[in-house]
């Protein structure tokens with residue numbers, strides 16, 4: 295009866311390697327699903343690009359390359375690019391797909407399989423990582439075509455994509471949590487509106503020290519700020535250990551929190 | 565067998581212990597209370613079940629009786645408010661993963677991912693039960709043949725008919741050759757032809773050694789398929805036995821001179837006389 299014991303707690307290494315394997319299997323399915331509904335990727339790419347163009351168009355004159363120290367000699371578009379990448383990372387549909395799956399009953403079918411509850415949570419998030427990495431890469435390539443340069447080079451570009459894509463997992467994970475809690479598409483969509491302001495209570499137009507005092511406080515308390523600053527440092531400054539470290543620290547802590555809450559939710563799911 | 569005459573609990577403990585490792589399904593004192601918005605609903609109020617390996621066991625009851633709730637508890641999908649459940653000898657609460665390996669389940673709403681093809685769904689399901697890609701592919705093909713979906717295998721499920729979806733759902737419950745198969749209203753919403761196809765499949769699966777637990781609204785279905793059945797109403801089992809024994813009991817008790825049908829047994833058990841049912845319909 296060894297098979298029986300694999301499933302119980304304390305399975306150790308096999309348990310977690312199985313969790314990873316099952317997450318990849320479920321993630322592969324979610325990626326296939328995204329490829330079959332390409333229109334769902336459309337807003338992920340074009341809304342952030344739209345904001346990038348509009349914001350740069352409106353503010354580039356105020357912030358010329360020469361005479362704006364925080365641009366490090368680049369155009370204002372380079373300063374805006376990280377905000378656009380993070381906006382794109384927060385369009386993940388994992389929560390809404392999950393609601394659909396709960397309502398249709400397929401989620402119960404998956405729950406009835408002997409896979410780790412962690413894999414049920416991570417499957418779609420893995421797909422979210424891959425989608426975001428792909429979209430972010432395309433966006434950066436477009437930005438390069440418009441003269442924006444990544445100061446930290448190709449290694450920095452990779453670090454940037456990883457950070458943004460991990461953040462996409464965290465964000466989508468919180469949406470999944472809402473989906474599990476409410477089991478309603480309307481509530482999940484509405485709930486995402488709670489998280490959305492986090493994207494804008496950031497130093498997305500000027501650096502933090504140039505914000506008004508209330509905004510500066512809000513931005514300092516907002517974890518998204520540190521991811522934005524981390525990515526921005528890679529675009530403008532090169533490798534700034536402190537900024538990158540803070541960015542990854544935020545991603546790490548929120549990831550652990552999101553996973554812990556999700557596992558608890560799935561385990562108590564009735 | 566040396567039993568302690570003075571200790572009345574000892575032989576009792578032996579008795580409850582033994583069937584739990586021999587029975588295909590053994591439930592004792594099963595209860596479920598839902599709490600929604602401060603209000604408590606006692607959906608299942610103390611159900612005992614003992615289904616033997618190889619049986620097709622029918623679980624009948626009117627709408628809202630607690631059939632689906634019971635199935636969800638038996639299949640690890642829902643926590644138990646009280647009681648214990650063993651499936652294939654495994655305690656579902658203590659070792660849910662162990663139980664899941666023994667259980668195949670097709671719920672009332674055929675839960676399928678409509679963006680995938682049936683082959684993809686079956687391969688995925690097989691992979692989640694630990695098979696390697698090549699094994700999973702072979703198993704999927706086998707099952708597609710079993711439920712006669714080979715032609716539609718590579719089309720997305722979205723375009724399938726209700727009957728095809730049911731058959732696919734059934735197949736997906738079978739990927740890991742479960743010891744016990746749970747089917748919650750497997751033929752509801754199917755035309756008579758598709759219904760008979762599903763019956764044939766259930767019989768075939770059962771003949772290969774799988775125990776089947778099925779809920780149904782159709783008494784004819786229970787009569788045709790089931791060795792034994794239980795009738796549940798308002799969360800309690802009110803009749804249990806073979807279709808023949810239940811009919812015989814009613815005939816004896818009411819002194820009928822013709823053989824009653826299972827319909828009559830059902831109506832008698834749930835306190836719904838034919839007159840009253842007709843009356844209720846009229847009121848609407």
Ligand SMILES: Nc1ncnc2c1ncn2[C@@H]1O[C@H](COP(=O)(O)OP(=O)(O)OP(=O)(O)O)[C@@H](O)[C@H]1O
Pocket residue numbers: 598599600605606607625626627628629630631632633634672
């Ligand atoms: N998630 C839930 N929350 C609250 N009450 C519920 C929930 N699910 C079921 N119930 C209630 O529990 C009772 C039993 O429901 P259940 O679905 O088990 O019945 P059923 O016998 O399967 O009925 P049907 O034949 O209509 O499928 C009903 O009164 C139902 O309203």
Ligand SMILES: [Mg+2]
Pocket residue numbers: 631632633672748
């Ligand atoms: Mg039901």
